[in-house]
Amino acid sequence: MGKFSYSERSLIKKAIKGDTNALGKILHKNHEYMYKMAYIYIGNKEDALDIMQEATIQAMKSIHTLKEPSYFLTWFCTIMARLASKVINQKIKIRELQNNPEFEEPTDLSKNKNQAIDVLEAVTSLEDKYRLILQLFYYQDFSVKEISELLNMPEGTVKTNLKRGRDALKKNLGEDYYV
Structure with missing residues (x-):
């Protein structure tokens, strides 16, 4: 993953210039890969989907900062990793507040x-x-x-x-x- 065709690079360049439809197309095209990465980061379906949604919002706001189109997936996954880190830290705080060592997320x-x-x-x-x-x-x-x-x-x-x-x-x- 990470190697884009000419048409995909073209979509990413359009997205960088502000074309939200192009961004939507490239996100849709790579949805499965990004979901797998989000799931691996966080470990459950619901949080993975939440992270993807929040990363998409952040990507829409900051796509203009992406310098190299070929690094789009790395850039997007970095956003997801930061979000996952925040979610993990929140869960740790919740666990500490609950003071219950048996609290665990169910796995699917x-x-x-x-x-x-x-x-x-x-x-x-x-x-x-x-x-x-x-x-x-x-x-x-x-x-x-x-x-x-x-x-x-x-x-x-x-x-x-x-x-x-x-x-x-x-x-x-x-x-x-x-x-």
Whole structure:
């Protein structure tokens, strides 16, 4: 994902110049990919849809700031990642206020032997800070430095959380699990 045809780049350029119909077309064309990314960021359907909706509103307001059309999806997913981070932080505060360690979001995933679903379940079961960093690193191909800048945290913290997230995945999936 991320490589656009000439017509798609043309739509993005029109959107940058203020054509909301062009923006709508490019968002519609990439809807499935963006939903998958939002779901991976946040871990449930409702919040993923909310994040996509809010990201679309923000994109409409700030599309003129996009300098390179070929980075549209990265730019849009960065908006979603920031929104996901805010939602995650809000959920953490709610959990703290409720002071209930058993409070958990229900997941829509069924138990299945399919490796992709196993990995997705393992990722979504991680602590929020590990899930977000793993998603940015592996699914969005952000570097440690880019994640550090995006989440406003030191690179060392990003590296530590990346390592701990990998270790937690290994523990959840088992030592002999290969994808």
